[in-house]
Each structure stands twice: as structure tokens, then as C-alpha cells.
Amino acid sequence: MEELIILLKYIFLGSLQGFTEPIPISSSGHLVIAQELFGIEMSVDDFTFEILMNFASLLAVLAIYRKDLIRLATNSLSYVRIKTEETKKDFQFVLYLLIATIPAGVIGLLFEDTIAAVFRSTKTVAVALIATGIALFFIRNLKGRKNDGDLTWKDAVIVGFAQAIALIPGVSRSGATIVAAMGLGMKQETALRFSFLLFIPISLGLILVKIPDLALGDMWLPYLLAFIFSFGFSYFALKWFMNIMARGNLIYFTIYCLVVGFGFLIFG
Template sequence: MNSIEAIIIAIVEGLTEFLPVSSTGHMIITQNMLGVESTDFVKAFTVIIQFGAILSVVCLYWNRFFRLNPCKIFDAEAVKGITGVAKWKTYGKRFLYKFDFYWKLLVAFLPAAVIGFLFSDAIDSMLENVWVVAVMLVIGGVFMLFVDKLFNRVSSDELTEKKALYIGFFQCIAMIPGVSRSMATIVGGMSQKLSRKTAAEFSFFLAVPTMFAATAYKLLKLILEPGGLAILNENAGILVIGNVVAFVVALLAIKFFIGFVTKYGFKAFGYYRIIVGGIILVMLWMGYNLEIV
């Protein structure tokens, strides 16, 4: 893989990671079209550059992700003159406000962490199957044409532990290449009566621990392989370029997506998935070799 190929794949990652169109599927197809051999490093590269994408979430939602927004409970005036048990209750609420968000992220993250660890080999074997990617793009696209009507009722934007866990199980569906982690988690949120915007934003937040764990696991796995550390040293520049490009492009993609999906919904993404998946299926049926070697 050269620098130009790395930049192109990173652009695709940044554009598609947070859109409900399957970043994994698009990177697999892009890799094939570029003729990039599926080496251990290339497989690791497509996962490691997700780190740049998740940094864009942390950057855009810095205050919310680290709970820096002011809260009345935090004000000095709010605890002025309060003593004893009442004071401890007040500070207890402050503690819960700070960490409740992270607890729900952990709850949502756990299903994918467990299933991903137990079935990592099976998941990796599916990643190179272009048929699976194409079929799931079409199936997911058809579903997205109706998702706004199926889940158009917002009862409360409050995220409970139960809702977080439910979204976490939905995220596991995205281990099938072509499904889209973003689509699965957003639909999971909307099925729990969250608004499109709230579901999308929680999907972004959940991407941080999920993709960080995947990146760390892939990196560690490569390092532990014979000659893995040498491969990383030789390709350090390409990894840096890939992460920087994915970071910048993902920043722009997130801003576009939130505004677009809040106003127009998901139907356009459904049509896009059907068209792309359909083209790939036709090419496969015509005998084009799109499998990654």
C-alpha cells in the first residue's frame, strides 16, 4: 500500500464511518478497486484508521463527552449553607451526573465487546466476502426506506440503562459486513423511542469505546505476530497519514449527517445503499472478480 492508496481508503473511512452506509463494506470495495493486496498490515490499517475517525467525535462533542457543561448542582451557590447528609446527597448527585453517561456507554459497549472477542475469527472471515457486503447493503437499504415510518414516535429522549443495553445488542448486528454500525445503533435507539438526532449522537458516542477497543485489539494482535512490530515501524508514516485524513473527513461528515438526517430522515441513504449494493451484485453475476486477494 502506498500513500495515495492510504489517503483514498482513509477518505472513504472518514466519509462513511458515521453514515448508515457501512464503512467496512465501502473500504473492502475501495481496496479491491485499487488492487491493494489484503496483507496483515492492510487489514490492520483499515481498522487502526478508525482511531482518527473517533477522535473527530471527541473533538466535536468535547463538552458533552467529558461532561464539561455547567450544571446547577455544580454551582457554589447550590451548596452554600448546606451541611450534613443533605450536602453529601447534593455531591452524590454531582457524581452521578458526571459518570452516569459513561456507565450507559459501558452498558451499550459490552455486548459487542463480548461477541466480538468470542467470534473474532468468524467475523474476520466474513470481512473479505464481497457477496455478503453487497447483499447486506441492499437489505439494509430496503429497510432504511421504511425506518422513519416504523420508528416515528418519540416518547422520551432520556437514555436509560435498558435502552443503552438494547442499542448495544443492535450494534452486534453490524459485525456482519455491509450492515453498518451507525445504522444498527441509530435504528436501535429509534426503536427505543429516541429522536433521530439523539439516536445518531449516542451512536457517535458509542463508536468511541467500540472502535477504540477494535483498534487496540488489532494493533496488539499485529504487534504480537512475528515481524509485526517491524511492519508497524516501516509503515508508521502511512498510519499517521491515514488517521489524519480520516479525522478531518469524519469531522465534515458528522456535521453534514446530523443536519441532513434531522431534516430529511434516512430514505436517501436507503436508496444509495440499494444502488451501490445492486451494482456490486450485477458485477459479481457478470463474472467480475471483486474478491480481495
Template sequence: MALIEIVLLALIQGITEFLPISSSGHLLLPAVLLGWQQQTLAFDVAVHVGSLLAVVIYFRQDIVSMTRAWFGSVLKGQNTDDSRLAWWVVVATLPAVVAGFLGKAFIEHYARAGIVIAVTTIVFGLLLWYADVRARQNKDLVDLTWKSALFVGLMQVLALIPGTSRSGITMTAGLMAGLNRESAARFSFLLSIPTILGAGLLLTLDLLEAGDAVDWQAIFYGVALSFISAYLCISLFLAWISRIGMLPFVLYRLILGVVILFIVL
């Protein structure tokens, strides 16, 4: 991989992993417009590691509190807001784990076409706008229930379809469940931790089985740039989302979807 490819793809991964704008749609454009080859497995692992480090470090205090509370709930039966939130992350993760295991092969073969990415980018962008405009948004994370968490988890299954955007669909579901914008975003980011970790582990196993040579320069830049861009993205998004709403991201998705349609048709 050339240095410009490494830099651009790492930044795209770091930024689009947490914004509700579809990472697969953005990763499609360099390949189509510039003729770049698909990124290597090792580089894919690297940018996932960078994104994971960013969200873990940003939410480190929440993670420590939730982990302690979860063990207190399991071992001592002590239920707190933190322990319940930890359980809701587990509940919301399970549907994607099951669906990913059962449907991975189908998605890989049939759902990665440019037309699919374009349509899902547009359709789920409009759904995000509808949820942002029509939902009550009167709940914080402490008000989340297991039913709402399960609903978010079931909606996250749709993110297996490229172009949907994992962060976009989980924020949409959170808004539909009544969470305010910041709470919906925070739950989406917390939910990304086991999701990215699982995806990274699967990619690592694929990498070990392939036995390909590793470009360590690409690994270093991939981890560093995806980490920096993802961390800044999370920080700025949480600081601004309550004021600016989801409309800018919806409009961006509509433009992106139309551009992809124009390219692939």
C-alpha cells in the same frame, strides 16, 4: 501503499465510519475494482485513531460532563441526566465486547465474503428505512432508559457482520426505541467512542505482535485525512439529519449493495 491508495482509503474510513452506509462495503470496492492489496495493520490503526480523535473532539464537552457526572454517580450517588447517559453508553457497549471476543474468529473466516457484504448492505438499509418511517421518534437522549440502551447494544452486535454498518444499525435501533433522528445519531456517535477505541487497541496489539515496518507517511496522512473527513461528516450529518431523514442513505445503500452483487456474482 501508493499515495492515492492512502488518500482514498483514509477518506473512505473517515466518512463511512459515521454515516449509516457500511464502511466494509466501500473498502471492498477499491480492492476488487482496482486490484489494491489489503491495507496494512499500521494504516488501519492510523485511520481508527483519526476517526476516534474526530468524535472525541466533536463531543469533548459532552464527554467531560458525562465523565464528571459518572464519577459523581459512582462515588457520591448523584444521578443526573449526564451520569445516566454515561451509564447507558457503558450498558450499550458490553454486548458488542462480549460478542466480539467470542465471535471474532468466526466472523473473520466466514462473514467477509462479498456476497455477505452485499446482502447485509441491502437488508439493513431497508431496516433503517422501516425504522425511520414507522418509529415514533418522540424521545430525546434524556428520555433514554437502560432497557433501550441495552436494545441498542444488542443490535450493535450485528455490526460484527461486515456490511451491516455499526452507525447504521445503532441509529436503526435508536429510532426503533423511539429516539428522534438527531438523538439516535448522537447516541450512535457517543457509542462509537469505546467501540473504535477497543478496535484500535486490538489492532495495535496485532501490529506489535507482527513487528512489521511502519510507513510513517501513510500513518500521518491516514490520521489527518480520516480525522478531517470524519469530523466534517459528524458535523454535517447532525446538522442535516432532522431535515433530510434517512431515505438518501437507504437509497445509497441499495445502490451500493446491487453494485457489489454485480461485481461478486
């Protein structure tokens, strides 16, 4: 019976992390909330769980954006040999993704443990969710004019620092980067693509840095199930979020973040 409970716990956590990772409601914040609500003892400091769930979400992003990734890689390599306007735009897009990765990469390496220790509480998560909800409210109707080829290095830096802010539990990575991107005038499709392609290098970096801490042991089955469910829910949630964005229905996430945030701030 105890083994079944452990399996169900990790299936639940994997599903929760997978579903909340792509949408702007903070996966790390919801893991903290889940622990508080259901008395789950597993710490989100569990490096093996963190690595595997990150990898599952990464695979979902790679699957959905595979055509964009192939085009960007092909055209960027072509630009090195034959410089054309079309290949230049994709080369610069990749360059800006790399630039935007730097703030979160540096701050994460230096201060991630400190940030997690200081800010990991339901009150912090509640405040962060409220801030996310307010930010989403202000950009909900923005259409933007910047396509992939219209971005600048300044856009990349600002979106990069927005991603760094998401190191605080309760601040959604996708929410922070999309709010910043759309606030800078990017079209919704460009903001979405830049945000989720930006997830790739930062996720790969996290996996490479923390892979020495990977330890399956007797927990291989719970971790495997959590991984499978995390991948499935990440894939579904990202597709669903893309549809929500296309319909201009970000207000749903605003309402959710505010209700949950104020709920835990008052009653948590």
C-alpha cells in the same frame, strides 16, 4: 513512481474509511468493495491500518462531541458525591453506554476473526447494504419521544446487540445503532448522540486490544497520510450526517445502499 502509487492508495483508503465510518453505509463494506473494484492488494486485516483509522475516526467523534463528553463526565462524578435529578440523568446515560458496549465487546473478542473470515465477500457486503437500506427506509420518518434521560437498560442492551451485528462487513455500525435507537423511540438527536458516544468505548477497546500488533516500519508515511485524511473526512462526514438527520433526509442513504447493494449482487 511505485512509492507515489502506495501513498495515493493509502490516502484513498484513509479518506474512504474516514468518510464512510460515521455515515450509515459501512466503512468495512466499502473497503471490501474498493479492493474488488480497484484491485487493491492491501488486506483489511492490516492491523496497523485498522488501528490508526479507528483512532482517527475516534478523534473526530471526540472533537465534535467534546461538550457533551465534558458535561457527562462532570455530572457523573458529581452524582457520586451529590445526587441530583440533573446529574442522575447524565450518570445513567453513561451507565447505559457502558452496558451497550458489552455485546459487541464480548462477541468481537470471541468471534471477530471468524466473522471476518466467513462474511468478507462482496456478495455478503451487497446483502448487508440492502438490509441496511431497507432498515433506514422504515425509520426515516420516525421522530421519537425519548430524550437522554428517558432511556432504560433494555434500550441499552438492544442497541448494544445492534452494534454487535455491525461486526459483519457491510453492516454499518452507525446505521445499525441509529436504526435500533430510533426504532425504540429515541428522538433523532438522542439516537445520534447515543450511537456516536457508543463508538468511543468500543473504539478504545479495539485500539487497546490490537495495539500490540501496531507496526509502522517503513510504512510510517503512508499510514500518517491515511490517518490525517481519515480524521478530516470523518469530521466532515459526521457533521454532514448530523445535518442530514436534522433535515429528515435519510432516504438518500436508503437509495444509495440499495443501488450499491443490488448493483454488486447482480454484477459483482
